[in-house]
Amino acid sequence: MSFADSHHRPTRRRLLSGLVAGMLALPLALGACGGDDEPAADGKVELSFFWWGGEARAELTEKALDLYTAKHPNVTFKKTWQANQGYFDKLATLTAGDDAPDIFQIDDNYLAEYATRNVTLDLASYQQSGKLDTTKFPKGLIEYGTVDGKLAGLSFGENTQGLVYNKTKLEAAKVPLPTTGQSWEEHIAWAKDAAVKTKVAGTQDPSADYKAFWVWLRQQGKELYNGNQLGFTKEDVQKWFELWKGARDGKATPTADVIHEGNQTDVTKQLVVTGKALTSWVWANQMPELQKNTKDQLGVIAYPGDATKQWPRSSMYFSVYRGTEHKDTAVDVLNFLANDPEVGKILGTDRGLPSNLDIRSQVAASTENPSMKQTIEVVGELAKNFGPAPTVPPKGHSTVRSELIKAAEEAQYGRATPAAAAEQFFAASQAAISR
Known part of the structure; x- marks a missing residue:
């Protein structure tokens, strides 16, 4: 283990x-x-x-x-x-x-x-x-x-959020490696280009991943939680879901069924390991476990955007x-x-x-x-660039995580618009932490 x-x-x-x-x-x-x-x-x-x-x-x-x-x-x-x-x-x-x-x-x-x-x-x-x-x-x-x-x-x-990428496949196709400091939009554009050149989806869609959403929120001046309350609005969630709908529409990500695999599988079967995406959104210290499960060489960088908004998570x-x-x-x-x-x-x-x-x-x-x-x-x-750590998540955090997956998948499969999926998640999250 x-x-x-x-x-x-x-x-x-x-x-x-x-x-x-x-x-x-x-x-x-x-x-x-x-x-x-x-x-x-x-x-x-x-x-x-x-x-x-x-x-x-x-x-x-x-x-x-x-x-x-x-x-x-x-x-x-x-x-x-x-x-x-x-x-x-x-x-x-x-x-x-x-x-x-x-x-x-x-x-x-x-x-x-x-x-x-x-x-x-x-x-x-x-x-x-x-x-x-x-x-x-x-x-x-x-x-x-x-x-x-x-x-x-x-x-x-200690760990922190890490974007793990398939260095072997990218170098073989002469695609520039992703770098810390790219904006989210630049990462999606990079992933779209990489998908064309490698015939592999450029990035796993992390819209169901609470830690990616949390980092993105911090970069917008928000938090996942504000004490025992939510630190974001449903409009924030909608913007997040719309960002990744654009990525899916642009073929930067896999199809919904493959995205679902990435949402549900353990670290040893993440898409960067199974060859179904060139990147996976994980904890940085999971990289050795990922590496053990693929012959390709992997690399790891910070999530897109301002890396100072990441923190040392226990x-x-x-x-x-x-x-x-x-x-x-x-x-x-x-x-x-x-x-x-x-x-x-x-x-x-x-x-x-x-x-x-x-x-x-x-x-x-x-x-x-x-x-x-x-x-x-x-x-x-x-x-070296970590900012202050957020507060420890309140009770109900586990339910918030699972509700994000549910709502994001509604959008990923096209069963709900980003706005409707955001409303679903926001309501469920408020209920979870107020119980």
């Missing part, structure tokens, strides 16, 4: 179960906010540690936790992991039953929800005291883990349960996993580019994976 699985799409059922669990967990979390650690009579501490991922991630995570125990023999772990599917159902059930893990993995689909319901421990005081060292973290990663002024989760991997976090009896120990574990050089060698980039920039440099210097080196270099270059 690669770190690219941070792009998973939670189901509607998982979202609802998370909401229910969050409401049930509120009094439990509030009632369990003790002070110092409470070790057993023999001085032993066992922490439950819960994460999602595949067997490869499990092996790496267990090795890292075993290293902590080797250096702190009084601390052991109850390790539990499972695949993406059903993970948040399980976390919701555990939280509702007052049996939440001491430390658990979470992403930005649910961080705000759990934080606003007081399930997560505020890590800010530990950060301020130096017990949780974030001095080597990009500032944006800390901002993107903060909810209502509280540090709800510690980032364990691929995932670890949070501490507010009701744990071992707060100090749990935070020390997070500090160890994020900042210990030996752990850095073990975990590598499984959860994303290491948040600690010194550890990231060590990984870049030691890895033999050329696409990983390139990704670290690209994200590092983009980071």
Whole structure:
């Protein structure tokens, strides 16, 4: 399992179960906010540690936790992991039953929800005291883990939006490679020309992709969210949908059925990998996973437009349960996993580019994976121009993402005009975040 699985799409059922669990967990979390650690009579501490991922991630995570125990023999772990599917159902059930893990993995689909319901421990005081060292973290990663002024989760991997392109096919057809800084209109014109010369669609249509829409909005001076409200109008959505209708009409993109494949498939089957488009709109740190699935050489750049509107997004976090009896120990574990050089060698980039920039440099210097080196270099270059991170998405974000796909596909298949599809999405999004 690669770190690219941070792009998973939670189901509607998982979202609802998370909401229910969050409401049930509120009094439990509030009632369990003790002070110092409470070790057993023999001085032993066992922490439950819960994460999602595949067997490869499990092996790496267990090795890292075993290293902590080797250096702190009084601390052991109850390790539990499972695949993406059903993970948040399980976390919701555990939280509702007052049996939440001491430390658990979470992403930005649910961080705000759990934080606003007081399930997560505020890590800010530990950060301020130096017990949780974030001095080597990009500032944006800390901002993107903060909810209502509280540090709800510690980032364990950075990524940013990336436009991955097929360098082999483009060079073979003598088509100039795309470059950071092209406007959206210039990118579409480039894609139309590339499609003519390569006989492959120039670009996947990203009108259903929330992260592309979000970057575009920021470049218009808007946001996806303004606190717990939408940060855009339905007219903004209409303009976005019209932009890509023009691209489809101009044959810069694939047909609707192929676009649908790109909307629905996992990272290993993105159109840039299957040869059905010359570019795909992904997270930059997914590039190595894409590269593993094609013989062609790939490249990655920023999304079109002003690259300073991109931000360092946390691929995932670890949070501490507010009701744990071992707060100090749990935070020390997070500090160890994020900042210990030996752990850095073990975990590598499984959860994303290491948040600690010194550890990231060590990984870049030691890895033999050329696409990983390139990704670290690209994200590092983009980071020089990053602007402020947006706030963590509010509850309902997962539904907003899925509703964008539904509405965009109505337009992509021609079943609705851009205006009608925009109205559909805007109404559904307002309902999702106001529940």
